[in-house]
Amino acid sequence: AAGVIQSPRHLIKEKRETATLKCYPIPRHDTVYWYQQGPGQDPQFLISFYEKMQSDKGSIPDRFSAQQFSDYHSELNMSSLELGDSALYFCASSFKLEETQYFGPGTRLLVL
């Protein structure tokens, strides 16, 4: 069965650079969520989209932005990267009528 796809899987950036993470939800899923998991931490919700509109917003820094496109894939744009942004970034998708969130493998971002 198709799963959530995230790219890239690993990313190394310098401080103050920008990064773009991509998420391709499971086919027919209409909701995408972004979570950040720091080292040794539990995942923290950043932002979500339903039918291409932002639906919930969590602890997402102003330096980050995200959107969901017409094909339902989503991109998380991160600017002015800081050392503390180093983390695993998960994307999850769900279908409104089924509720279970399915997580992608994550993108590991390292900011040097």
Add this chain to the structure above:
Amino acid sequence: KQEVTQIPAALSVPEGENLVLNCSFTDSAIYNLQWFRQDPGKGLTSLLLIQSSQREQTSGRLNASLDKSSGRSTLYIAASQPGDSATYLCAPGDSGNTPLVFGKGTRLSVIA
């Protein structure tokens, strides 16, 4: 704001033991609760989802129960195996398709 606590934080057991992982949450007005498994540096795998109207869900050797009024859920693992070694996270959802709030997880080690 929902707060989730998981006890114990870490657990080491010999192979074959039955074990119980505990999850408590402060806001009992939840819509559902998911249990996830996470292997080191990997993504989150959904194990079970319990609707607020349900008392328990079973999948193979896993059984999750939910006592919504007392704000508690337990994950029971029967006949544990070394392959069960991972971190187990619980995450209540406030309503369908809303962001999940995670506990810090229980790190399980099953010794052969």
